[in-house]
Amino acid sequence: MEIDLECRESVDDPAGYFARAREAGGGVQWSERHRAWLLLSHEQVEAGFKDWERLSSDKMDSFERVARRRSEAFNKVVELLSGWMNFRDPPVHDRLREPVRRAFTPRALESLEQDVEEIVAATLDAFPEDGADLMGDYARIVPALVIAAMLGVEPGERYRFQRWSDDLAHLVFSMNPADETDEQPILWSTGEFTEFFSERIEQERRHPTGSLLTTIVEQSGNELSPLELVGACTLLLFGGHETTTILMSNAFAILLEQPDLQAWLREHPEADRSAVEEFARVGGPARALPRKVTVDHERAGQQLRKGQNAYLCVAAANHDPALFREPGAIDLERDPNPHLGFGWGLHYCLGGTLARIETRI
Template sequence: MTAIPMEVADPFGLLHPERRKDPYSGYARMLREAPVHFCEPWGAWLVSRYADVNAGFRDLRLLSARTGQFSAGMSEEVRKMMEPLARNLSSWTLFLDAPSHTRLRGLISKAFTPRMMEALRPRIQALVGELLDAARGKERMEIISELANPLPVIVIGELLGLPREDRYRLKRWSDQLAGLIGTGRPTQEQVTAGLNAILEFEAYFRTLIAQRRTAPTNDLLSALVHAEEKGNLLSEQELLSTCTMLLFGGHETTTNLIGNGLLALLRHPEQWELLCASPELLPDAVEEFLRYDPPVQFTNREAAVDMEIGGQAIRKGERVMLMMAAANRDPAHFKDPDRLDVRREELRHMTLGMGPHYCLGAALGRIEAQETFAALMRRFPRLKLEPGATLDWVDSAGFRGLLSLPVVLGAEAR
């Protein structure tokens, strides 16, 4: 069989490593030329228009139970090797549909209400202050490793009741998992590392769960272990999967939101200066960061029946990828979509999803980002990107984030 040339199979270059630097020119072409099209390498229909993505999130005919995608097209031997991943991910609310999704999300969401997250704001402010204090007297700071990475790991770790000193290995496992599930075509090295991360996560949480069963403490992990819904406790696998999901989802995307948002501001200094002068704009500015350069670029669904999306016939069982990052740049919905505008009035982006799978940790991530930017602007108003800095991106088509972001702090405000 003749191989399909990559320029035909992937006409918008989404899988090309160079596209990590700027996927948005490809999305713009996709919106113009083929807003719904089949991507051969991913084996899925890519849906890019805002209206279609919005409708897709709300359409119950598009199923979320799709963990088989990670081993699709692989040999029986590799699929067997991927079983630990499929087992863990199969109980993530992200990959569940009703009624299982309703039951599990109902238990977890009790700990993630906006009011409960707002109560964490003073602690988050203090943590941001501690991390920035470590940079006091320095001319330069590496934002990702010194601020954007540790902050959300510490926050979700404290919420779950995890020892703070464990954050480095938890972050390492999360990065390895992201390399597997966020890449359209993972390498053998990424597969091996990602599978090892799942096994490490489960062994780690299994020990802590056993401890909380006999000696509960005042943390989210204890609450999950003893949570009941109509007399039913979470199973051991549901607990392991939920803890992995919360740890992974609770920091990976927030790290990228902070890094991507700050880079966007530093590349648009007039927007940085506007925010420094008018910090009351910050909540809306964070929404603009989520729209402009989102930490998650797309999500997957599977058609439960024969259906139509954007005029394109989709058959039962076919994969559908809702391209949130492309929808966020749709000129049919957003005025001047490629411009960063912290005063933008239309803020209803697709980054956090819509409907029953709306991001569980949205309120927490927003608060972490708001407090990080507020502290940076207050303490380092002359912050600039380090001249000549090389910016490398996470090797993932699905997760978008910087590996490092070196900045010059400037004089600290008094």
């Protein structure tokens, strides 16, 4: 069976599709289609998240190869991405992550629930009377406004965050040497938010506002350079926006396609937390995450060679019957629910708690 992670069947019926794939070739198999090793079982994907020494998430070499095909100004973009912890391995990853981790504690995020509720209420009040686009008028708007508020940005500036996040998404997802996409909009946005956050960071140093940005600046001390601090802010902007937008959009789609689930959830509002976990299992922000093999080694009887590509197939892991009873069914009370929708271990998404809060509200 030739696995295609982008085919319609893998999206519409991931439980059945990946079950057949695992039965045909096991939990780790080579894909000619993707020219990469695919980790398909929950056990292998979870282990892959932890095994950064042999499966690297560092993308700076590939970004630098892209930059060589672009203008000299594009090097500034690569410099900014070097401050994104999810593109680095330890010890650089740990140094970049620690100040943000201290600011992004679950307790600190839980205290933001009232702010999120106010933003949600204001967004709903702004819906036109003849109906609204849940994706464009809600799922893309609310996360950008929330992360902007967390960073202490004035209300009038917050709508710029959505455009910046969209441009960051275009940048990150188009980072391959063959992509000839016009780089000018990316350069404009990069320049804008670099200038914006640099000024905000300096203001926080002089006159702390008590925002999330205040905590990050204070916790970083001398650990992060000015550009790395800007990189941390833009990662929060991108991660806090895109992760939640995708999760919300998929949750809306599930509830609209299955009115019985919508009706059940209205009758059982106390199940909102477990429902969000199930939405993250079946419609989380990442279906597959790339890795680079750094050391020859064996996984599940397969020989992986240094320099080869690999994918942690989260969608496959989240539908593995070894961990999930009836993985193809949507169970809003599923317990336990050890999904990997927000990553695992070293690369567990710091914004996972925020995404849960926003989706639940």
